[in-house]
Amino acid sequence: MRLDELTRGDFPILERVVNGHPLIYLDSGASSQKPRAVLEAMNRYYERSHANVHRSIHTLGEEATELYEVARDAVQRFIGAPSREEVVFTRGTTDGLGLIAETIGRTLGKGDEIVVTELEHHSNLIPWQLVAKDRGAVLKAVPVRDDGTLDLAALDRLLTTRTRVVAFAHVSNVLGTITPAKEIIGKARAVNALTVVDGAQAAPHMRLDMSALGCDFYVLSAHKMLGPTGIGVMYGRRAVLNRLEPGRGGSEMIKEVWIDHAQWNDLPWRFEPGTPPIAEAVGLTAAIEYLEKLGMDRVAEHERALTRQTMEGLSRIPGVTVYGPKVGVDRGAVVSFAVEGLHPHDVAALLDAEGIAVRAGHHCAMPLMRRLGVVGTTRATFSVFNSPDEVSRLLTTVAGLRSAL
């Protein structure tokens, strides 16, 4: 049985009819839909166990704390983190990257160097721009080659003894490029730079293993991997977390407080001030269990087939350009394309009229748009519930678009 046949009925939202057509949701790269198991787990939590975590000495408080910490165990397992203390909950990938940049930023001095890449989402660019401005650090970017891959020879030239941070996406949210993370991390390590990996587009689609990857930080969002909005994960290597000051202060992150100083709590709570997203953590656990049951290798295989079908089909349509690595090169569940003579927004609006949800615009990656020489692209992204039939519908509709406006 194909994965979409297996999972389709688990997603209530897919029963919707949009503009007179059954919904075809090809925007999971922006935010995925949620299986019933996630919705029910969150509801059950609110209906039975909700209280604040960690400090409530009563039954509900204990249950909520237990559920919240179980989520940490689930994440540790899912991303292959060596220990649960290295799993910090955030509000999402952008929040995680901001937290890391602020925290590392305080240790940077004038002339220190930060290396990013030309294909970054703004969330992994702007925080470093702010830090560079604040600390007098220098921001450099690894260029993207014409085939959509990173120019690693250029990375070798950019890395110096002053390089303190190398921050990059594991999978490009525009091109689908899977970056050679392990190789980049190895090169960064060689100059003693910290590595920060934006895993927002990778976590929903491939098996992760922090121990094997060897990065210092890895961030992801629950809502792109069948989980709820409002919660994300920052994995941080224990040795690094231990020597960094917390980014933000308040409640759970302290042990003892005086008027003029405080003693920080242990990991991971040191980096989790304020009441955390508890129901969202419960939802994330359910999402992880759902994906684990399907098996991440099977998820990757399913989405690879859909991606390939889309790329091959789009390439055959006259006037359609497909961006990023060519067919045959492994890539994430992302396909960006252009239809000659039509603006990406109009392409998306015309597809929406047929019930097909795609994303259009700069995808929060303006430097990459500039590199591609376009204002934006139209982007289809896939999840476990998408079917080959849906891809066929997309292809037929796109083929008819050039005469539509």
Next chain:
Amino acid sequence: MSGATPAANSLYSDVIRDRWRHPRHRGDLPGANAVAEDVNPLCGDRVRMMLAIAPEGRISEARFVGDSCAICTASADVVADLVSGRTRTEAAALEVSDVLAVLQAEIRPTRMRCATLPLSVLAQALDGKAKS
């Protein structure tokens, strides 16, 4: 209009489709003395408005260039139409509803910025705070 699917007809008015395919005021205006350019942060659309304003304050010609969608392009074309021959003051008083009336389209909230960007660029050009 021939070639248009029913879906396109319900989304885009005849005016929008016509002005997208055949804009009347698209292109450079070498003699322009009031120029502004801006982008729509949502999608990266870019519109540049160029006005030739006579000494007594009347706009003799308006043109635009841009990387923009059908709605934004049609809106820019309509704005250029509406301000031509008007005084600075009259042009500054132009409102979104004036443009929408010409476009004859029900623009959805998600696309409203596409329709309003040319107007805000016009305002910048008239203000003289031009980013040229």
